Amino acid sequence: MxxxxxxxSGIVFLLLAGIxxxxxxxxxxxxxxxxxxxxxxxxxxxxxxxxxxxVTLARAMExxxxxxxxxxxxxxVEFIEAVQPALENITGSLGYHPVIDVSxxxxxxxxxxxxxxxxxxxxxAVAYARLRATxxxxxxxxxxxxxxxxxxxxxxxDSAFRTLADLQGTRIAYKSRDSLSAYAMPRLELRRQGxxxxxxxxxxTFTGNVRTSALGVLNGEFEVAVMSDTFFxxxxxxxxxxxxxxxxxxxxxxxxxxxxATHPPELLDRLTEAFLAKGPxxxxxxxxxxxxxxxxxxxxxYDFLSExxxxx
Numbered sequence: 001m002x003x004x005x006x007x008x009s010g011i012v013f014l015l016l017a018g019i020x021x022x023x024x025x026x027x028x029x030x031x032x033x034x035x036x037x038x039x040x041x042x043x044x045x046x047x048x049x050x051x052x053x054x055v056t057l058a059r060a061m062e063x064x065x066x067x068x069x070x071x072x073x074x075x076x077v078e079f080i081e082a083v084q085p086a087l088e089n090i091t092g093s094l095g096y097h098p099v100i101d102v103s104x105x106x107x108x109x110x111x112x113x114x115x116x117x118x119x120x121x122x123x124x125a126v127a128y129a130r131l132r133a134t135x136x137x138x139x140x141x142x143x144x145x146x147x148x149x150x151x152x153x154x155x156x157x158d159s160a161f162r163t164l165a166d167l168q169g170t171r172i173a174y175k176s177r178d179s180l181s182a183y184a185m186p187r188l189e190l191r192r193q194g195x196x197x198x199x200x201x202x203x204x205t206f207t208g209n210v211r212t213s214a215l216g217v218l219n220g221e222f223e224v225a226v227m228s229d230t231f232f233x234x235x236x237x238x239x240x241x242x243x244x245x246x247x248x249x250x251x252x253x254x255x256x257x258x259x260x261a262t263h264p265p266e267l268l269d270r271l272t273e274a275f276l277a278k279g280p281x282x283x284x285x286x287x288x289x290x291x292x293x294x295x296x297x298x299x300x301x302y303d304f305l306s307e308x309x310x311x312x
Contacts, residue, residue: 065096065271068109068118072209076102082285086292089282090274106178113137113260120271121258122291125180128256129305138265140272141257142297143290148251150229151185156217157244161224164193164247170223172201173213180252180305181228182210189249214239228252234287253301257294272296 067087071079080100087098101118103109106127113121120140123131131137155161161170175182183206187197205222207213213225214235224246232240257275259268279292 063097064099065091065120066099066101066118068101068103068112068121070104070106070109070122071102072212074209078285079288082288083291086279086282086284090278090292091271093274093278094270113258116260119259119263122255123258124178124255125253125302126178126184126305128258128297129302131258132299132302136261137258138261138263138268139256139297139299140259140268141275141294143254143256144293144295149181149254150251151181151189151249152227152229152232152245153186153247154214154217154225154227154232154243155223155246157242159223159244161246164190164195167224167246168195168200169202171203171205171221173216173222173225174204174206175210175213175227176206176208180255181231182213182226184305185249185252186226189247211235211239214243218242230290234290253297254290256297 069079069083079102084098084100087100091098101112103112106123109118109121109123110127110131112118114136122143128137128139132139153164153167155167161167174186177183190197190200205216207216210225210227210231213222213227216222217225218239229245229248232243232245235243275292275294276296279294282289282292284292
């Protein structure tokens with residue numbers, strides 16, 4: 001009995017010693033990770049009285065260049081697998097390693113750009129049109145796709161709808177309020193055709209993802225979805241073949257890669273040239289190829305977007 005008790009006590013002692021040692025190690029790692037030990041990390045930094053260090057372009061370009069995107073979470077893994085190697089191909093020729101930073105909204109992404117947490121931000125045309133008046137950003141590249149970009153009103157192939165007027169009283173799927181091709185431009189088109197987009201449809205839903213909108217049309221959740229012809233082309237064939245383009249708008253400008261206007265222009269010029277030289281030739285996955293089909297932006301093409309700014 002005494003021997004068993006002694007053995008049991010010894011085992012308990014060893015377990016307690018191990019727990020204490022592990023706890024000490026974890027606490028030390030926590031302090032280092034949180035920035036309490038060396039001050040290098042921004043994690044939990046907002047809880048202290050110390051200002052958060054920001055990443056300037058010069059500091060980032062020593063080793064890394066952070067690209068900011070707004071990507072639906074369901075597409076995140078495929079996006080990184082397709083886009084990361086392409087970015088490495090472009091920035092590698094300049095001696096920099098690209099880092100992908102994903103935000104949940106354009107508002108969040110632009111806040112990161114302003115703080116310096118990302119150096120290059122891929123934003124919508126509407127976001128650029130609203131920002132350019134502030135003179136705080138520099139447009140680097142317009143994402144053009146292979147051809148001129150349009151907004152499409154898409155319905156089921158077997159539906160009876162033939163014109164925009166036929167869609168009155170139906171359910172429509174938009175992507176998000178900051179999307180030009182999948183929200184703002186279709187609403188502007190409805191106004192130009194004499195319809196009030198706020199009362200024309202029975203209901204309007206924001207799906208956050210063009211593919212989700214398309215699938216919603218196929219399963220009967222919506223009668224119509226709006227998207228760019230670029231996204232329509234990139235849909236899986238078994239989805240696209242069961243849809244029909246009911247109406248196409250006039251050409252619209254694409255999204256824009258932005259940088260802060262205060263960044264050193266020579267570095268941004270080199271990045272722009274590398275994109276123009278390599279981007280259109282990269283073998284990226286088709287659904288994300290539009291991020292690399294680029295040209296120099298023409299700010300005048302975005303003037304008409306003042307007509308859609310009141311839509312939120």
